[in-house]
Amino acid sequence: MTTLKNWLLIGFGAGFILLMLGWSILFHYKGAEIPKTVMTNGDDGFAAAPFSPSSQIPFGTDRDGYHMFYKVLDGAVYTLGAAIAISVVAFLLAFLVGVLMGFWKPAVRRYSDKVLMGFYFIPQSIIAYNVLYPLLWETEDGFTTTLNERIIWTILVLAFIMLPTTAILISNETKEILGKEFIAGARVLGGSRFFLFWKHVLPHLKGRLFILFPKLVIQALLIIAHLGFFTIYFGGTDVCYDLYGCDPPKPFIQEWASIMGTNYSEIYNAWWIFMTPMLFFSLAIIALTATTKGLEGLLDPSVKPQKKKAVSSHHQASSSVTPESFQRVGKEVSS
Amino acid sequence: MNVLKRFAWMLEPVLIIAGILLVSAGSGLFQTQSLSFSSYGQTFLDMWGDLSHPFDLVYTITQTERPLFPIILLALWSSMRILFLAISISLGASLILLIIYTVSGRIVKNAIKSVAAVLESVPDIFVIATLQLFIIWFFKKTGILLGDVASLDPNEIIFLPAVTLSVLPTFFFLGLMISFVKEEEDLPYVELARSKGLTKYRILFIHMIRNILVSLTYHGKQIVWMMLSNLLILEYLYNVFGVTSFLFTYNTPAIFAITSILLFLPIYGVLKAMQFTVKHRIGKEMSL
Numbered sequence: 175m176t177t178l179k180n181w182l183l184i185g186f187g188a189g190f191i192l193l194m195l196g197w198s199i200l201f202h203y204k205g206a207e208i209p210k211t212v213m214t215n216g217d218d219g220f221a222a223a224p225f226s227p228s229s230q231i232p233f234g235t236d237r238d239g240y241h242m243f244y245k246v247l248d249g250a251v252y253t254l255g256a257a258i259a260i261s262v263v264a265f266l267l268a269f270l271v272g273v274l275m276g277f278w279k280p281a282v283r284r285y286s287d288k289v290l291m292g293f294y295f296i297p298q299s300i301i302a303y304n305v306l307y308p309l310l311w312e313t314e315d316g317f318t319t320t321l322n323e324r325i326i327w328t329i330l331v332l333a334f335i336m337l338p339t340t341a342i343l344i345s346n347e348t349k350e351i352l353g354k355e356f357i358a359g360a361r362v363l364g365g366s367r368f369f370l371f372w373k374h375v376l377p378h379l380k381g382r383l384f385i386l387f388p389k390l391v392i393q394a395l396l397i398i399a400h401l402g403f404f405t406i407y408f409g410g411t412d413v414c415y416d417l418y419g420c421d422p423p424k425p426f427i428q429e430w431a432s433i434m435g436t437n438y439s440e441i442y443n444a445w446w447i448f449m450t451p452m453l454f455f456s457l458a459i460i461a462l463t464a465t466t467k468g469l470e471g472l473l474d475p476s477v478k479p480q481k482k483k484a485v486s487s488h489h490q491a492s493s494s495v496t497p498e499s500f501q502r503v504g505k506e507v508s509s
Numbered sequence: 510m511n512v513l514k515r516f517a518w519m520l521e522p523v524l525i526i527a528g529i530l531l532v533s534a535g536s537g538l539f540q541t542q543s544l545s546f547s548s549y550g551q552t553f554l555d556m557w558g559d560l561s562h563p564f565d566l567v568y569t570i571t572q573t574e575r576p577l578f579p580i581i582l583l584a585l586w587s588s589m590r591i592l593f594l595a596i597s598i599s600l601g602a603s604l605i606l607l608i609i610y611t612v613s614g615r616i617v618k619n620a621i622k623s624v625a626a627v628l629e630s631v632p633d634i635f636v637i638a639t640l641q642l643f644i645i646w647f648f649k650k651t652g653i654l655l656g657d658v659a660s661l662d663p664n665e666i667i668f669l670p671a672v673t674l675s676v677l678p679t680f681f682f683l684g685l686m687i688s689f690v691k692e693e694e695d696l697p698y699v700e701l702a703r704s705k706g707l708t709k710y711r712i713l714f715i716h717m718i719r720n721i722l723v724s725l726t727y728h729g730k731q732i733v734w735m736m737l738s739n740l741l742i743l744e745y746l747y748n749v750f751g752v753t754s755f756l757f758t759y760n761t762p763a764i765f766a767i768t769s770i771l772l773f774l775p776i777y778g779v780l781k782a783m784q785f786t787v788k789h790r791i792g793k794e795m796s797l
Contacts, residue, residue: 285524289525289527289528292532292773293528293532294734295529295733295734295737295769296529296769296773297734297738297741298738300757301532301535303757304536305535305538307536308536308540308541309539319542327539392630396632396738403742441642441645445642449638449642452634452635455635459631459632460627
C-alpha cells in the first residue's frame, strides 16, 4: 500500500517535469511559434489584448497578445533544463568534495565546516546576485560575452554556490556511515580507504543521494526565480541606455523566472500574466517535492521495520488472550 | 593552553565570519565579465581597507554620500522585528494546528497532513504573490483593506510581511511536530503516563510539547536558512526598508560584509542561547 503510494508520488512528480520538458523540446523543434490574439470582435463586442483566462484561451494572453500557456511552454526547457544542469554539476562536485570531507580528520573538519557555515547565514540568492551582477547586467558598451558563454558561467556559478551546503550534508552522511560498527570491523581487517568507500560507504550513501537530487533541483529553481525578481535574468539582462526614453530591462531568453520578474507589477492589473508562469513554477516545485517524498518513503529503511514490529506485537497480543477482554482496556488507554 | 581553551567558544563565530567575508568579496569574481581571481583578490583587499574604519563607511544615494552607521542599525531592527515576529507567529500557529490535528479524527488528520505537505513545498514568491493578490481582490470586493501591500513610509508595515514570512515555517514546523509526536508516543514515559491514567491532552500539553519544542531547536540552522532567503525577497517585494536595501541598492563589498555580519550575529546569539538552555536543562548536546 505504502509502496504503491510512493510510486504514485514519484510517477506524478517525475512525470510532470518530464512532460513539461518533453513538450517544450517538441515545441521548440516545431519552430516555437507562440499563437497570438491581438484583437477579437465577438459577442461581447470589441476587445483587445491582454485577454483574461477564458475557455478559448485557457491562461490568457500578455499585453502583446501572445498566449501565456505557450510562453510558459517555450520557457520550460530553459528553466527546468538550467535547474537540472545546475543540480547535476553541483551534485557531482558536492559528491566528490563531501565524500572526501567525510574521510577527513576531525581536526581539519572542525575548521572547514565552520568556514563553510557562513553559507547558511547569507541567502544563496544574494550571493548569486552579487557574483553574477557584473556578468549578466548589460553595461553601456554591451556584453563582451556571448549568450552561450553567459549561460555556461551562470550554471557553473550557481552550482558552486550550492556546493558548500550540499557538500556539508554529504560529508555528514559519510561521517555517520563511517562511524558505524561494521566500518571499524572492516578497518581492523585491513580495508583501505578506497575499499571502505566503495564497498561500505557508497551502498549506504546511494539511497540518500537519490533523495538529495530533486531537492537540489528545487534549490536551483528558487535561486533562478529570486534572481529573476532582482532583474538579473538567466542568460543576461538586456539594459537599454538610450537617451530618448527606454523600455525597462528585458531578458534575452523567455524563461519562467524572467517572465515573472518582468511582469510582477502586472499582479495589480492583468494578474494572469504573472500568475501563469508562477503557477507552473510552483507546480514544478511541488512535483519535485512529491518525487522526494516518494523516494524517501521507498528508500528509508527506518520506516518499514518499525511498522512490521508494531503489527506483529499487536497480533501476538490479540491472539494470546480472548479478544474481548483486551479490547476494552485497549480502547480506554488509547482514547 | 588554558587561555586558548577559554577563548575556544569564540573560534566558531570568528570562522563563520571569515567565511562571510570570503563570500562578500564575491562580486569581484566577474568584475571584468570573465572569471578572474586577481580581481577577486583585489576586491577582497579593498574590502579590508574599507572595513578597517567601519564607522567612516558611506553609502551613496542619488549621488550624495551618507554615513552608514546609525541608519543600518535601524534597517537591521526592522528586519529583525519581522523575522522574530514571523518565528513567533509560526510557532504559535503550528502549535494550534498541532492541537487541532491531535484532537480531530482520521479524515481531518489526513487532510491537514496533505495540505501541510503541499503548502510546505510551495515557493515563497508564490505565497507572497498570492497573498498580495488576495488582499487586492478582497479590497475590490468588499472595500476593506486588510493590510498595505507595499510600504511607502519606512516604518509602516511589519505585520503583513511577518504573516507572509510565517506561512512556510508554520507548515514546516507542523510537519516536524507531527512526526515528533509519532516518535514520542512510543517512548516509555508516555506509556507510563498513560498507564497512570493521565488524559491524552495532559500528556500532550504538559509532557510531550516540551520535548517536541526541544527537538525543533535541532533544526534551527535549517529554519534560519530558509527564512533568511524568504525575508530577502519579501522585503524586496513589499518594499520594506530593511537590510535588503543595503544588500542590493547600496551594495559594495564592505557594506555587504557588514550587513551580513550584523544579520548573522543576533541570529547566532539566539541559536547559541537555545543550545545552552537545551544543554543545561536536558543535558543533550546540540550542534549548530
